[in-house]
Amino acid sequence: xxxxxxxxxxxxxxxxxxxxxxxxxxxxxxxxxxxxxxxxxxxxxxxxxxxxxxxxxxxxxxxxxxxxxxxxxxxxxxxxxxxxxxxxxxxxxxxxxxxxxxxxxxxxxxxxxxxxxxxxxxxxxxxxxxxxxxxxxxxxxxxxxxxxxxxxxxxxxxxxxxxxxxxxxxxxxxxxxxxxxxxxxxxxxxxxxxxxxxxxxxxxxxxxxxxxxxxxxxxxxxxxxxxxxxxxxxxxxxxxxxxxxxxxxxxxxxxxxxxxxxxxxxxxxxxxxxxxxxxxxxxxxxxxxxxxxxxxxxxxxxxxxxxxxxxxxxxxxxxxxxxxxxxxxxxxxxxxxxxxxxxxxxxxxxxxxxxxxxxxxxxxxxxxxxxxxxxxxxxxxxxxxxxxxxxxxxxxxxxxxxxxxxxxxxxxxxxxxxxxxxxxxxxxxxxxxxxxxxxxxxxxxxxxxxxxxxxxxxxxxxxxxxxxxxxxxxxxxxxxxxxxxxxxxxxxxxxxxxxxxxxxx
Amino acid sequence: xxxxxxxxxxxxxxxxxxxxxxxxxxxxxxxxxxxxxxxxxxxxxxxxxxxxxxxxxxxxxxxxxxxxxxxx
Numbered sequence: 001x002x003x004x005x006x007x008x009x010x011x012x013x014x015x016x017x018x019x020x021x022x023x024x025x026x027x028x029x030x031x032x033x034x035x036x037x038x039x040x041x042x043x044x045x046x047x048x049x050x051x052x053x054x055x056x057x058x059x060x061x062x063x064x065x066x067x068x069x070x071x072x073x074x075x076x077x078x079x080x081x082x083x084x085x086x087x088x089x090x091x092x093x094x095x096x097x098x099x100x101x102x103x104x105x106x107x108x109x110x111x112x113x114x115x116x117x118x119x120x121x122x123x124x125x126x127x128x129x130x131x132x133x134x135x136x137x138x139x140x141x142x143x144x145x146x147x148x149x150x151x152x153x154x155x156x157x158x159x160x161x162x163x164x165x166x167x168x169x170x171x172x173x174x175x176x177x178x179x180x181x182x183x184x185x186x187x188x189x190x191x192x193x194x195x196x197x198x199x200x201x202x203x204x205x206x207x208x209x210x211x212x213x214x215x216x217x218x219x220x221x222x223x224x225x226x227x228x229x230x231x232x233x234x235x236x237x238x239x240x241x242x243x244x245x246x247x248x249x250x251x252x253x254x255x256x257x258x259x260x261x262x263x264x265x266x267x268x269x270x271x272x273x274x275x276x277x278x279x280x281x282x283x284x285x286x287x288x289x290x291x292x293x294x295x296x297x298x299x300x301x302x303x304x305x306x307x308x309x310x311x312x313x314x315x316x317x318x319x320x321x322x323x324x325x326x327x328x329x330x331x332x333x334x335x336x337x338x339x340x341x342x343x344x345x346x347x348x349x350x351x352x353x354x355x356x357x358x359x360x361x362x363x364x365x366x367x368x369x370x371x372x373x374x375x376x377x378x379x380x381x382x383x384x385x386x387x388x389x390x391x392x393x394x395x396x397x398x399x400x401x402x403x404x405x406x407x408x409x410x411x412x413x414x415x416x417x418x419x420x421x422x423x424x425x426x427x428x429x430x431x432x433x434x435x436x437x438x439x440x441x442x443x444x445x446x447x448x449x450x451x452x453x454x455x456x457x458x459x460x461x462x463x464x465x466x467x468x469x470x471x472x473x474x475x476x477x478x479x480x481x482x483x484x485x486x487x488x489x490x491x492x493x494x495x496x497x498x499x500x501x502x503x504x505x
Numbered sequence: 506x507x508x509x510x511x512x513x514x515x516x517x518x519x520x521x522x523x524x525x526x527x528x529x530x531x532x533x534x535x536x537x538x539x540x541x542x543x544x545x546x547x548x549x550x551x552x553x554x555x556x557x558x559x560x561x562x563x564x565x566x567x568x569x570x571x572x573x574x575x576x577x
Contacts, residue, residue, distance in 0.1 A: 012526060019534040027541055034552050053558040055551075098551050462551060 103494035133229035139450035209414030220323035235324035237300035326403035346400030348422035
C-alpha cells in the first residue's frame, strides 16, 4: 500500500499531504493543551526564561516598582544576578496564572533565595478568593520564627504537615496534648487563658470564647463611617439583630454589590446580598442603601460578620444588639471627623493613607508617631495588651494582627494568638501549633511547596490572581532586603474529560 | 522502499522546478497555519499566545511570501 503512494502519486500531492498532517497535528496539539483531557498539567516560570517565545502561563508581576526585574542588563557590573531572577524588593507582589480551563487544586513550588533580615521572617503565597473584598487565601512559604523555635523547643509531630512545639517538654505525644487542649487544661497554662497560651500558624481551632458572667452586653450604634470591606467579631446571646447603612460613592466603573455574611463556628447562619444596578457609575453621586439581618443565637457565643464590599462603599452606620464588637485585622475610618480614638490589641500596627489631608502625627500606645507620606505603609511596634490609637484626622487604614474597636468596653479578641512577624517566644505562648513545612535547601537555593484550593478561587478572563507576601518588606526602610525568585511551578489538578462527560449525562 | 522514494523525488525534480513548488507550498502552509492560529486565538484568547508569539510566525510567513515574489 505504501509503495504505490511513494512511487505513483505525484510529489505535489504527497508534499501537501505531509504539510496537511503537520497542520492538523499542530492544531490538535493546541486543542489538547486547551482541554487538558487528563485533568492534570504543570505550568512554570523560571528566570532566565530561555528560548520561550510565548508570554507563558505565569506573568504580569506587579506593581513594577516592587520588583527589580526591569534592571536587567542595564549595566555590566553586578546586575547579572537580576537577569537570572525576579527580585521582590517590596510587598506584596501580584501575578497572574492563565489556565485554559478550570482546575480544583494547585501545588505551587517556589525556588528562591532570600536576602531578608530578622524583621521579615515570614514569606507567604496566596490566591485571590474574593474579588469584592480582596480576600487572599495565604499559605506559608517560609517562617524563620518556626524554623528557629523548631530547634529550640520540643517538637511533636501531628498529622500531615502540622506539628506542635512546646516551650517545656510537658507532653510526649500529639494525642496527649490534643486531649488536654480539648479539655482546656494544658500544662503550664493558667486556667481560662488558654487562647493566650497557644499560638497558631496556618492552623485553625474553634473559638470557644464565653463572656465573663459579671459582664453583660448592651445595644451599640457605630456612627463612624468605615470604608471598604470589614470583618468583625460580635458576641450574641439570644435574639440578635444587625442593621447597616451604606453609601455607594460611585467613584469607580464597576458595580458594587454588598454582601454581609454572619457565621458561627465557621458556618454561615445568615447572609444578605444587595445587588448594585450600577445606574450611575463614576458619577460621584452618593447612593444610600441599607440592609438588616436578625436571628436567634441558640447558644451564646462569638459570631463573625464579614462585610464584603469594594472600596467604593462606605459603611455609614452599624446598629448591633451587642456592644461586644471588635473589628478584625483592619479598620478604615473615613469622612473627615477629627480626633478619633480607637482601641486595639495589635502589637505591630500598620498605618497607611492615600489622602494628603490625612498626613498627621498619630498616637499609638502613648507614643507619637509620624505618618508623613501617602501610599506608604508605616509600621509601629508596641507591647502586648490593650492600647489607644489617637488620630488627628481619619481616612487612615489601620491594620495589624488583632482587633480594633471604638471603645475599650467593646474590645474583645476571642481568637487564638497568631504567629506574625512581631511574635515573641517570651510573650506568653507556651505552645505553638503550626501547619508548616520548612523549605529544603540545595546549592544555596530554597525550595518549598504551598497547596491551594482553586475550586472557589476567583478566576477572570481565564486568569487566577496570586500574590507573594513578605510582611514588613519595603524599600523605604533602606535595608536593601529582597527575595529572589528563581522559579515558580504550579501543578494543577482538575476534572478529567471523562468526569466532565459523565456529569453531562 | 527508501530507494524508490528517492527515485520518485529525483524524477519529480528532473521534471518540475521542485524548489519553487516547495516554497510555494510552504507559503500556503504558513498562511493556513497563521489563519488557524488567529481563529483559535479569537475563539479562546491566549490559547496560542501563552506558548508561541504569533509575531514570529508572521515574520516567517512574510519572509516566505517575499522569497516567493523575488523568485518570480
